[in-house]
Amino acid sequence: MKDKIDTIENTETNYLTAIKDIPSNSLMKDAFLRLIANKGAVIGFIIISLLILVAFIGPYITPYDFLSQNLEMRNQGISWAHPFGTDDLGRDILSRVIYGARTAVIISISITVTSFLIGIVVGSIGAYVGGNVDAFIVWFIDLIMSIPSLLLVIVLNASLKPPLMRWMETQYLETKNTVFRETIWVDFVLVFASLALLKWPKAARIIRAQILSIRNKNYVVAARAAGVTTFGILWRYIIPNAMGPVIVLFSATLGEAMVLESAFSFLGVGVRPPMPSWGNMISDGLRVWHLYPHILAAPAAVLAIVTMAFSFLGDGLNDALNPRQWE
Amino acid sequence: MAILEVKNLETTFKQRKSKIHAVNGVSFSLRKGEMLAVVGESGCGKSVSMLSIVNLLPPAATIENGQIFFDGQDIRKMNKRDMQHIRGNKISMIFQEPMTSLNPLMKISAQVSEALIYHKKLSKSQALERSTELLELVGFSNIRELFNEYPHQLSGGMQQRVMIAMALTCDPQVLICDEATTALDVTIQAQIVELIKNLHAKLDSSIIFITHDLGLIAGMVDRVIVMYSGFFVEEALVDDLYDDPRHPYTIGLLKSIPKIRGKEVTRLASIEGSPPDLLEKPQFCPFAPRCRYSVERCWRENPVLTIVPGKDNNPTHKAACWVDTRNGVEK
Amino acid sequence: MWKYIGNRLLLWIPTVLVVLLVVYALVFFGAGDPIKLIFLRAPGDVAYNPERIEAIREAAGLNRPFLVQFWNYLLHLVQGDFGNSLISGRRVGSIIANAFPITLQLGLAATAFLAILGTALGVIAALNHNRWLDNVISAFAMGIWGVPVFVSGPLLMMFFVKGIDIMDVPYGWHGLFDSMVILPLLVLAITPMALIIRQSRSAVLEVLGEDYIRTARSKGIPNIQIVVRHMMKPVLIPVVSQLGLIIINMLNNAVLIETVFGIPGLGQLAVKSITTSDYPVILALVFIGSTVVVTVNLLVDIVFPLLDPRALSKKETKQA
Numbered sequence: 001m002k003d004k005i006d007t008i009e010n011t012e013t014n015y016l017t018a019i020k021d022i023p024s025n026s027l028m029k030d031a032f033l034r035l036i037a038n039k040g041a042v043i044g045f046i047i048i049s050l051l052i053l054v055a056f057i058g059p060y061i062t063p064y065d066f067l068s069q070n071l072e073m074r075n076q077g078i079s080w081a082h083p084f085g086t087d088d089l090g091r092d093i094l095s096r097v098i099y100g101a102r103t104a105v106i107i108s109i110s111i112t113v114t115s116f117l118i119g120i121v122v123g124s125i126g127a128y129v130g131g132n133v134d135a136f137i138v139w140f141i142d143l144i145m146s147i148p149s150l151l152l153v154i155v156l157n158a159s160l161k162p163p164l165m166r167w168m169e170t171q172y173l174e175t176k177n178t179v180f181r182e183t184i185w186v187d188f189v190l191v192f193a194s195l196a197l198l199k200w201p202k203a204a205r206i207i208r209a210q211i212l213s214i215r216n217k218n219y220v221v222a223a224r225a226a227g228v229t230t231f232g233i234l235w236r237y238i239i240p241n242a243m244g245p246v247i248v249l250f251s252a253t254l255g256e257a258m259v260l261e262s263a264f265s266f267l268g269v270g271v272r273p274p275m276p277s278w279g280n281m282i283s284d285g286l287r288v289w290h291l292y293p294h295i296l297a298a299p300a301a302v303l304a305i306v307t308m309a310f311s312f313l314g315d316g317l318n319d320a321l322n323p324r325q326w327e
Numbered sequence: 328m329a330i331l332e333v334k335n336l337e338t339t340f341k342q343r344k345s346k347i348h349a350v351n352g353v354s355f356s357l358r359k360g361e362m363l364a365v366v367g368e369s370g371c372g373k374s375v376s377m378l379s380i381v382n383l384l385p386p387a388a389t390i391e392n393g394q395i396f397f398d399g400q401d402i403r404k405m406n407k408r409d410m411q412h413i414r415g416n417k418i419s420m421i422f423q424e425p426m427t428s429l430n431p432l433m434k435i436s437a438q439v440s441e442a443l444i445y446h447k448k449l450s451k452s453q454a455l456e457r458s459t460e461l462l463e464l465v466g467f468s469n470i471r472e473l474f475n476e477y478p479h480q481l482s483g484g485m486q487q488r489v490m491i492a493m494a495l496t497c498d499p500q501v502l503i504c505d506e507a508t509t510a511l512d513v514t515i516q517a518q519i520v521e522l523i524k525n526l527h528a529k530l531d532s533s534i535i536f537i538t539h540d541l542g543l544i545a546g547m548v549d550r551v552i553v554m555y556s557g558f559f560v561e562e563a564l565v566d567d568l569y570d571d572p573r574h575p576y577t578i579g580l581l582k583s584i585p586k587i588r589g590k591e592v593t594r595l596a597s598i599e600g601s602p603p604d605l606l607e608k609p610q611f612c613p614f615a616p617r618c619r620y621s622v623e624r625c626w627r628e629n630p631v632l633t634i635v636p637g638k639d640n641n642p643t644h645k646a647a648c649w650v651d652t653r654n655g656v657e658k
Numbered sequence: 659m660w661k662y663i664g665n666r667l668l669l670w671i672p673t674v675l676v677v678l679l680v681v682y683a684l685v686f687f688g689a690g691d692p693i694k695l696i697f698l699r700a701p702g703d704v705a706y707n708p709e710r711i712e713a714i715r716e717a718a719g720l721n722r723p724f725l726v727q728f729w730n731y732l733l734h735l736v737q738g739d740f741g742n743s744l745i746s747g748r749r750v751g752s753i754i755a756n757a758f759p760i761t762l763q764l765g766l767a768a769t770a771f772l773a774i775l776g777t778a779l780g781v782i783a784a785l786n787h788n789r790w791l792d793n794v795i796s797a798f799a800m801g802i803w804g805v806p807v808f809v810s811g812p813l814l815m816m817f818f819v820k821g822i823d824i825m826d827v828p829y830g831w832h833g834l835f836d837s838m839v840i841l842p843l844l845v846l847a848i849t850p851m852a853l854i855i856r857q858s859r860s861a862v863l864e865v866l867g868e869d870y871i872r873t874a875r876s877k878g879i880p881n882i883q884i885v886v887r888h889m890m891k892p893v894l895i896p897v898v899s900q901l902g903l904i905i906i907n908m909l910n911n912a913v914l915i916e917t918v919f920g921i922p923g924l925g926q927l928a929v930k931s932i933t934t935s936d937y938p939v940i941l942a943l944v945f946i947g948s949t950v951v952v953t954v955n956l957l958v959d960i961v962f963p964l965l966d967p968r969a970l971s972k973k974e975t976k977q978a
Contacts, residue, residue, distance in 0.1 A: 040800065143673060146955065150910040151947045154932050155940065159684035259806045263914060266808050267929055279808075286812060286918065293816055300809045307804035315800055383876055414878030422876075427869040431968060432891040441887075442877040477967050490873075 041316020119203025255310030336393035425486035436474035761923035780858025
């Protein structure tokens with residue numbers, strides 16, 4: 001009867017054999033699997049991919065040119081020739097909806113990317129420089145975020161448009177370049193700039209918060225103590241760990257930007273007719289919906305489906321990348 | 328005179344594809360006024376078995392089997408409303424983390440008097456009076472001020488005292504302390520243990536004291552049950568357990584308590600191996616892989632609690648083992 | 659407590675001033691000369707006479723430096739004088755006084771509706787976790803979440819009026835208790851309600867797992883009492899902070915809703931003033947907008963410590 005209890009030699013081998021082989025997944029793979037399991041998110045992803053696809057190849061597959069009017073065929077309902085009908089100028093609604101997809105996607109992607117770039121820069125500056133600079137940045141972010149978006153953009157639009165128009169006038173007078181006659185660009189630039197201005201604070205806030213919190217985690221402090229450079233920390237710890245919330249925010253911002261663009265076009269300050277945007281198509285449709293409901297229904301339904309898709313996808317991404325422990 | 332009698336209690340937890348057998352058919356009885364300790368390592372099922380008594384388990388858990396008699400009645404067969412009358416009223420509990428176990432948004436006065444108002448139908452002022460008595464009993468002096476405070480304004484020891492007072496308001500017949508001292512630092516732990524000892528002397532409630540710390544219960548409780556992997560492995564009066572442990576696990580536990588004073592300098596002892604996962608109900612003794620007394624029978628049959636050899640006229644000391652650990656001979 | 663409120667006020671008042679300053683500057687430097695605009699807009703063949711314009715400007719004090727003009731504006735503002743509309747000539751104050759109550763009523767009614775129904779649905783969903791009721795409510799909340807009001811509004815309108823023919827076209831404002839208000843109210847409330855449902859649902863789920871709920875259950879009190887006494891406060895806290903954001907967003911949605919349903923409130927006023935460049939009105943609206951935002955934030959900041967006492971105290975623990 002050996003006194004095994006008083007010795008601790010053999011414990012190691014016992015433990016080693018006791019530990020079974022636990023298969024491990026990388027963080028991204030885990031998240032990916034979770035995402036796939038969420039049916040709503042998958043459907044949302046498919047719809048959005050379809051949207052982006054249509055946005056790029058759309059104009060090449062539209063049956064009619066989205067601008068061509070056919071006054072004989074005004075306000076026709078759904079038919080084989082015109083699956084979505086025609087509007088009050090005889091234009092094919094399906095083609096216009098497809099082109100509207102392109103407007104929506106291009107504008108929202110550019111807005112989101114721009115605001116994220118600004119946000120990353122500002123957020124990183126705040127996090128790394130710290131001190132008064134950081135305090136100012138935080139205050140500034142709070143300020144912008146507390147202003148209702150519509151009001152801000154409307155005001156910017158109203159006040160910056162005249163000088164921009166005047167500038168365009170003078171440029172045209174100087175260079176005689178017809179580009180400066182296209183006043184549509186003014187609208188476009190204004191909406192784009194003001195929306196990008198609206199969205200960057202949120203990105204900056206998230207990035208800054210992520211950098212600060214990850215930098216203070218125990219394993220990062222340990223890495224710094226072991227001599228890892230600032231760049232190394234950034235590359236190996238901060239970026240991988242911050243990816244989760246950033247991806248979620250990116251998808252959410254994309255959806256929001258799309259909605260905002262259509263909201264402004266709806267109000268008449270964004271994309272103006274004849275350029276099709278779902279927003280201005282809806283506002284056109286509102287005038288005659290009682291008689292010709294299809295003019296309103298098509299763009300509205302499409303926009304509704306797209307926003308729902310973003311909602312489900314965003315939620316799925318959130319659950320996949322930031323899992324909570326419910327029972 | 329048994330106020331509580333449990334027979335063949337089995338509780339499992341549902342996991343995604345498997346079941347965890349947390350409690351595997353345990354039985355015991357609790358006498359009126361007795362203080363019983365349930366001891367074992369983390370995950371052995373001691374909390375789950377006691378929580379099963381009052382049916383306070385998380386949604387993933389099911390009580391598969393067993394009878395629980397409180398004051399003669401099978402409370403497993405009770406409906407929800409009757410069970411609510413027992414909880415807080417006849418059987419009370421205090422938990423491990425006092426900071427999170429108290430509602431951070433409710434004043435102390437409201438929390439302490441809540442059970443009284445509901446169960447004993449007292450008016451608010453009567454309830455506060457009774458609460459004041461109990462809070463004084465556990466050691467508070469400025470009760471008026473205490474009533475208006477929130478849990479986060481108190482220290483850990485004070486919070487636990489509030490929990491104890493709260494549990495005693497309705498004069499329960501059984502008080503279950505689930506690792507009540509584990510989250511406190513050592514000096515506070517000693518204070519709370521003293522407090523519970525005094526209360527036990529003064530009141531006639533029975534107390535079940537769950538802990539993993541064998542050193543804590545000496546000189547405190549009347550009887551001890553040692554639990555391992557969902558089974559009861561030894562049951563004895565406290566002095567018998569310390570003087571004459573019979574189950575190999577108990578022996579290992581007692582030997583691993585570091586001794587400050589001793590004749591020789593020895594290495595820190597530990598029990599080799601680790602506890603089994605509870606995914607299957609073992610058909611053999613769960614401690615066998617780590618046991619140095621094991622014989623062939625241990626691997627074939629799961630031993631039951633029987634009176635230890637040499638004490639046939641003392642039915643209070645039982646162990647679940649096929650071997651007589653005094654001499655290593657199979658029984 | 660009062661110190662806390664004073665603190666917040668100190669933070670917010672400069673914010674309003676800064677916003678006003680920025681917008682004033684934008685209008686001032688961007689939009690151009692209001693007198694010239696009036697002349698350009700005047701009906702008929704009014705001569706564009708630079709000397710005359712200059713004289714009027716001098717008289718109206720428009721040649722003074724920017725800050726002086728701004729200060730002047732502020733002085734008038736504090737007395738309640740917002741100037742006159744460039745278009746109609748009426749006092750801006752009275753134009754706004756007509757439109758403001760409408761938007762206010764609509765907004766408050768919608769907020770109350772969505773707060774109560776949203777919280778209730780969220781709680782129900784959480785208490786039925788993983789069962790069909792939860793799945794239905796959650797899917798509904800998720801689906802409706804991003805849909806903008808100018809999409810859901812017309813779609814619902816088409817459905818109710820043309821599709822199932824249950825009502826007439828809702829247009830215009832007939833008072834808060836008229837049946838015409840149901841659809842705009844519903845549309846205004848439905849999207850933010852999704853947010854509240856999700857907030858309260860996840861708050862309840864989180865609270866359910868908390869230790870103090872286990873303690874409450876161990877005291878034997880009935881579940882309803884647990885829900886009301888122990889869970890309501892922790893659930894209401896995130897809901898209330900979301901409500902602040904929601905009300906602010908309502909300002910946005912008011913603009914869109916009023917356009918869709920033809921309601922003559924502040925939103926429609928905003929659109930009209932933008933498209934006609936009616937700067938005094940625009941400025942007044944901006945002022946009102948930021949005041950509302952500040953007030954709402956202040957209210958949330960005040961209510962918060964009432965619900966959560968931990969927000970006020972900074973670690974007043976005593977020794978055992």
